[in-house]
Amino acid sequence: MDLEKLKMLLEQKDYVKLVKELKDMQEADVAEFLDELDHKTALLVFRLLPKDMAADIFVYLSPQRQTDISMLVDEKELSSIVDALYFDDKIDFIEEMPAYVVKKILKNSTETERKIINQFLNYPENSAGSLMTIEFVDLKKYMHVWEALEKIRKTAQDKETIYTCYVIDAQRKLEGIVSLRDLVLADPEKKIEDIMETDIIYVKTSDDQEDVAEVFKKYDLLVMPVVDHEDRLVGIITIDDIVDVIEQENTEDFHRMAAMEPSDELYLDTSVFVLAKRRFVWLLVLMVSATISGAIIRKFEYALESVVALTVFIPMLMDTGGNAGSQSSTLVIRSLALGEISFGDTLKVLWKELRVSLLVGIPLGIINFLRIHFIEGYDMLLALTVSSTLVVTVIFAKLVGGVLPILAKKMKIDPAIMASPLITTIVDALSLIFYFTFAHMILGL
Numbered sequence: 001m002d003l004e005k006l007k008m009l010l011e012q013k014d015y016v017k018l019v020k021e022l023k024d025m026q027e028a029d030v031a032e033f034l035d036e037l038d039h040k041t042a043l044l045v046f047r048l049l050p051k052d053m054a055a056d057i058f059v060y061l062s063p064q065r066q067t068d069i070s071m072l073v074d075e076k077e078l079s080s081i082v083d084a085l086y087f088d089d090k091i092d093f094i095e096e097m098p099a100y101v102v103k104k105i106l107k108n109s110t111e112t113e114r115k116i117i118n119q120f121l122n123y124p125e126n127s128a129g130s131l132m133t134i135e136f137v138d139l140k141k142y143m144h145v146w147e148a149l150e151k152i153r154k155t156a157q158d159k160e161t162i163y164t165c166y167v168i169d170a171q172r173k174l175e176g177i178v179s180l181r182d183l184v185l186a187d188p189e190k191k192i193e194d195i196m197e198t199d200i201i202y203v204k205t206s207d208d209q210e211d212v213a214e215v216f217k218k219y220d221l222l223v224m225p226v227v228d229h230e231d232r233l234v235g236i237i238t239i240d241d242i243v244d245v246i247e248q249e250n251t252e253d254f255h256r257m258a259a260m261e262p263s264d265e266l267y268l269d270t271s272v273f274v275l276a277k278r279r280f281v282w283l284l285v286l287m288v289s290a291t292i293s294g295a296i297i298r299k300f301e302y303a304l305e306s307v308v309a310l311t312v313f314i315p316m317l318m319d320t321g322g323n324a325g326s327q328s329s330t331l332v333i334r335s336l337a338l339g340e341i342s343f344g345d346t347l348k349v350l351w352k353e354l355r356v357s358l359l360v361g362i363p364l365g366i367i368n369f370l371r372i373h374f375i376e377g378y379d380m381l382l383a384l385t386v387s388s389t390l391v392v393t394v395i396f397a398k399l400v401g402g403v404l405p406i407l408a409k410k411m412k413i414d415p416a417i418m419a420s421p422l423i424t425t426i427v428d429a430l431s432l433i434f435y436f437t438f439a440h441m442i443l444g445l
Contacts (some may be wrong), residue, residue: 368383
């Protein structure tokens with residue numbers, strides 16, 4: 001995509017050539033171009049596009065640009081844009097819009113549409129119900145294959161996908177699924193019940209979107225039906241929505257692992273005050289938690305006064321312990337996210353991390369002892385104190401880093417919270433306790 005060429009055509013007001021260039025581009029690329037323009041220019045270019053293309057591009061625009069266009073166009077234009085969207089994209093759009101824009105949209109919707117939209121908006125946020133679309137092909141099991149294909153031809157234009165069709169009864173209960181491929185290859189006189197699959201993978205409207213994403217990954221699906229609590233088919237979720245969910249969940253995990261409140265807003269579009277607010281609370285919690293380490297040091301002030309050299313090794317012990325714990329927690333958090341481990345694997349994780357910590361901690365302790373005693377020239381007992389503390393700290397850090405995310409998952413807390421900042425704070429306190437305990441035992445302090 002040559003953005004400079006497009007901007008040059010825009011500056012020259014050569015709109016005919018500009019539109020010709022845009023027609024040959026992918027919708028996502030055109031949306032990227034519009035997002036870089038100021039809102040008035042973006043609206044001008046958007047209005048130049050053919051209506052069907054404009055609606056396809058609108059889906060890919062950033063929420064802020066969608067809002068800008070919605071505020072600048074009249075009700076008729078807005079209604080035209082919204083009507084052209086697939087239902088799940090329409091719901092996503094409405095959820096992002098200010099209240100007065102939503103009122104404009106609902107005002108120009110039919111009573112049936114308003115009822116369905118309000119029903120979708122009432123589903124819990126981040127649930128399967130809020131993700132799904134109602135635009136799917138439904139069939140009856142007594143239909144012949146040729147009848148099913150005829151129905152698909154007549155209704156395909158308004159459907160999100162036609163590659164998987166859903167067989168329902170008179171009460172809309174899901175009875176089976178059948179692929180377009182099977183329909184095309186089957187004898188036209190066969191009945192749907194003879195070729196449909198009855199072993200159906202589905203989710204309920206109240207299921208969390210993260211759980212839905214895991215089901216998609218586990219069964220390698222492209223689309224999945226959504227049923228209500230009476231097992232009636234109410235919608236489907238397609239893979240493009242799940243890709244967005246996975247990206248959103250990964251972003252949230254990254255934020256939490258860095259001790260920040262998650263946000264959907266773009267970094268450059270977020271004010272410094274909002275960014276500061278989201279970071280301040282966690283920094284405050286971690287700062288207060290870190291006072292535990294200070295209290296431990298104050299309690300053992302006499303030991304530090306007796307052997308001042310003990311102070312020199314505190315940063316190294318705390319940093320190594322924090323790093324060891326972060327390694328374990330990062331791997332376990334990722335494994336939990338991928339569904340590789342669960343609460344039932346806690347003992348296996350502990351056993352594995354114990355062996356890893358011994359293989360890592362003992363060599364680190366030996367190298368540390370040789371460095372402190374023979375290279376830096378400190379007393380052998382002091383070197384033994386520091387090295388012993390290091391080994392035990394690494395062992396406990398890896399055990400804590402391995403088990404805390406699993407416990408968090410069990411308690412319905414995001415495991416990403418148990419990442420570097422929190423693990424480091426906990427391990428810092430443990431390393432100091434071990435350090436002064438060994439100092440008392442070995443040095444007699």
